[in-house]
Amino acid sequence: MIDEERVVLESVRYAAPPPMIKVKGSHREIGQQIGEAFAEQIQRSVQNARALLDQTYDTLELTWEGAEIQARKYIPFAQERYPQYVDELVGMAEGAGVGFEDLAVVNAMEAVTMDALHLTKCTSLAVNGDCTADGHVLVAHNEDWLPEDERGVYIVQAAPDDEPPWLAMTYGGLLPNIGFNACGIAQCCDSVYPNDSRIGIPRVIVSRAVLSARTLSDAMRSALVSKRAAGYNHLLVHETGELYSVEVSARRFAILYGEEGSIVHTNHYLDAKMQAIEDDSDELISTRLRYFRARRLLKRTELHSIKSLQQIQRDHLNYPNSICNHSMTHVDPLDREKTICALIMDLTARAMHVAWGNPCANQYHTYYLD
Ligand SMILES: [Zn+2]
Numbered sequence: 001m002i003d004e005e006r007v008v009l010e011s012v013r014y015a016a017p018p019p020m021i022k023v024k025g026s027h028r029e030i031g032q033q034i035g036e037a038f039a040e041q042i043q044r045s046v047q048n049a050r051a052l053l054d055q056t057y058d059t060l061e062l063t064w065e066g067a068e069i070q071a072r073k074y075i076p077f078a079q080e081r082y083p084q085y086v087d088e089l090v091g092m093a094e095g096a097g098v099g100f101e102d103l104a105v106v107n108a109m110e111a112v113t114m115d116a117l118h119l120t121k122c123t124s125l126a127v128n129g130d131c132t133a134d135g136h137v138l139v140a141h142n143e144d145w146l147p148e149d150e151r152g153v154y155i156v157q158a159a160p161d162d163e164p165p166w167l168a169m170t171y172g173g174l175l176p177n178i179g180f181n182a183c184g185i186a187q188c189c190d191s192v193y194p195n196d197s198r199i200g201i202p203r204v205i206v207s208r209a210v211l212s213a214r215t216l217s218d219a220m221r222s223a224l225v226s227k228r229a230a231g232y233n234h235l236l237v238h239e240t241g242e243l244y245s246v247e248v249s250a251r252r253f254a255i256l257y258g259e260e261g262s263i264v265h266t267n268h269y270l271d272a273k274m275q276a277i278e279d280d281s282d283e284l285i286s287t288r289l290r291y292f293r294a295r296r297l298l299k300r301t302e303l304h305s306i307k308s309l310q311q312i313q314r315d316h317l318n319y320p321n322s323i324c325n326h327s328m329t330h331v332d333p334l335d336r337e338k339t340i341c342a343l344i345m346d347l348t349a350r351a352m353h354v355a356w357g358n359p360c361a362n363q364y365h366t367y368y369l370d
Contacts, residue, residue, distance in 0.1 A: 002316055007326065011358045012357045013357070014357055014362055018153045018365070020156070021156055021157070022370075023158050023159070024160070025161060027088045028087045028090060033091075033095065035093065035096035035097075036096070038154050042103075042173040043097070045174070046098050046103070049102075049105060055333045062113065064105070067112045068102075070105075070112040071105045072101065074199060075104055077227050080227075084162075085209065096173070098173070107174060107205070108204070110230075111229055121325075121337055122266065123142045123323050124142075124188035124265050125140050125235075125263065126138065126235065126237045127261055127304045127309070128237075128262075131298075131303065132304045133303040133305050134305070135348070136349060137237060138346055139235070139347065140343070140344045141188040141235075142325065143178065147336055147337070147340070149171050149172055150357060153171045153341045155352070155354065156179075157370065160212070164181045164212065165181065167350075169341060171341075175204050177204060177208045179345070183215070184239030184240070185213050185219055185238055185239075186345050189207050189233070190235065191267050192247060192248075192278070193267070193268075194231055194252070194269075194277050194279065195278070196249050196251050200228050200229035202229050203229060207223070216238050216242060216244070220234075220236070223246050223253075224246070229250060230248075232248060233245055233246065235265050237263075238347075242258075243257065244263070245265045247270065254269075254273060256271060266287040266290045266294070268281070268288060268291070286318060286321035293315060294312060294315075294323060298312065306364075309344050310342075313342040313344075314359050324339050324358055324360045326339075341355065342358075342364075349368075351369075352367045353365070354367065
């Protein structure tokens with residue numbers, strides 16, 4: 001058994017809630033407003049990405065200039081299909097006073113490191129009104145990522161000129177994509193490991209587009225956009241309680257439905273035809289443990305609430321590679337990860353409850369979509 005008290009005591013605690021900004025206008029303007037408000041966080045994320053490449057040069061043999069050359073190959077695909085989100089990045093770079101190409105690397109980090117970042121990151125789950133005490137539709141996500149980026153977490157509430165308003169969590173210079181919009185659609189993204197990745201539209205841009213979907217089929221169409229570079233699992237939930245996992249790779253996809261009022265996804269493919277193209281399946285162990293653990297914990301409670309989902313997010317089974325992830329002790333910088341933020345979206349109340357850092361050590365703060 002682990003010493004729960006010690007784990008909590010040793011975790012970083014935040015006295016304040018994650019900062020939030022309200023932005024509106026064109027995509028360029030939205031990017032600029034985010035860039036100006038969070039210049040420090042964005043600059044630091046670029047420095048962190050540079051430091052990571054420096055520390056891992058022996059393994060990846062990738063310099064920052066090399067990473068920029070790689071990232072530059074992806075931009076024309078993004079520009080052709082989603083010029084508005086390239087504009088957001090341009091605005092963010094302007095506002096934060098960093099180079100566009102720096103942000104291009106940050107947003108294509110998984111691709112330019114050829115997925116050598118061995119992060120198995122993220123646990124997502126959702127329950128609908130069949131499984132909640134008050135009938136609300138709840139979506140929970142633990143974001144597991146590099147510990148040094150944790151300080152850069154922030155919340156964005158956006159009203160773009162040509163999109164439904166949305167509320168999302170992000171960090172550093174990443175385009176927001178984990179959140180929900182005024183059409184009642186929520187998205188969580190979980191990394192998966194397909195072996196058919198190619199140069200194309202970066203995953204972060206694809207998932208940014210999903211955040212603007214007006215219907216579930218729009219959201220799925222966006223996740224499956226042609227010329228995509230790779231894929232995430234997109235856990236998609238509609239406020240009516242429809243629950244989906246859309247597993248994506250560069251060339252394949254599978255659509256899974258949440259039976260009996262709940263759904264869970266972590267970082268391995270669940271569909272057989274996706275499993276056939278999974279890279280290094282035998283290394284993806286802890287993601288399987290988190291998946292089954294979350295399912296068991298969901299079943300253990302008949303009617304869920306925000307509190308019961310928070311309990312699942314704080315779970316330490318298989319510590320430190322637990323749902324509440326504390327896996328920071330590795331020597332290899334590519335293997336270090338932790339839960340940098342846990343959030344629960346209440347689609348019925350249009351609210352997002354966010355714990356900054358590990359949810360075992362930090363309280364949740366609530367944000368509403370106006
Ligand atoms: Zn914890």
